[in-house]
Amino acid sequence: MWRISHPAPPLDTLMPAWQEKAAHLTHLVLYFLMFAIPVVGWLMSSAKGYTVNYFGLFELPDLVEKDKALGHQLKEVHEFLANCLMALVGLHILGAIKHQFIDKDGLLSRMSFRGSQK
Structure with a gap:
C-alpha cells in the first residue's frame, strides 16, 4: 500500500537500461511473492x-x-515461492551493496525516507 501511495523517486544515476529493467522486474516479482506466499499458505x-x-x-x-x-x-x-523470495531478497541486497560500494552512485540513499521525499 505504501508503494501505491508513494511512487519511487526517479533514478538520479546513469544506469544501463538492462539494470533499470532488471531492478523494475525484481521489484515486481518481490511484490508478487509478498502477496502470493501468504495466499498459497492459506490455501495449503x-x-x-x-x-x-x-x-x-x-x-x-x-x-x-x-x-x-x-x-x-x-x-x-x-516452499518454492518462499525460497524464491529469499534468493531475490539476497540478490536485491547484493545489488544495493554493489551500487553503494562499487558504483558509489548514491542509489542506496533512495531507500531512506529522506531519499523518497525528493
Whole structure:
C-alpha cells in the first residue's frame, strides 16, 4: 500500500537500461511473492484442515475443502515461492551493496525516507 501511495523517486544515476529493467522486474516479482506466499499458505492450511488465525484477532475462512494431496502440493509451491523470495531478497541486497560500494552512485540513499521525499 505504501508503494501505491508513494511512487519511487526517479533514478538520479546513469544506469544501463538492462539494470533499470532488471531492478523494475525484481521489484515486481518481490511484490508478487509478498502477496502470493501468504495466499498459497492459506490455501495449503485450508487443504490440510488447519484453521488460519489472523494474529489472534479472527479466523479466516477455508478457501478449499480438506484434501491431503492438494495440501502436500501447495506445501511444495509455498516452499518454492518462499525460497524464491529469499534468493531475490539476497540478490536485491547484493545489488544495493554493489551500487553503494562499487558504483558509489548514491542509489542506496533512495531507500531512506529522506531519499523518497525528493
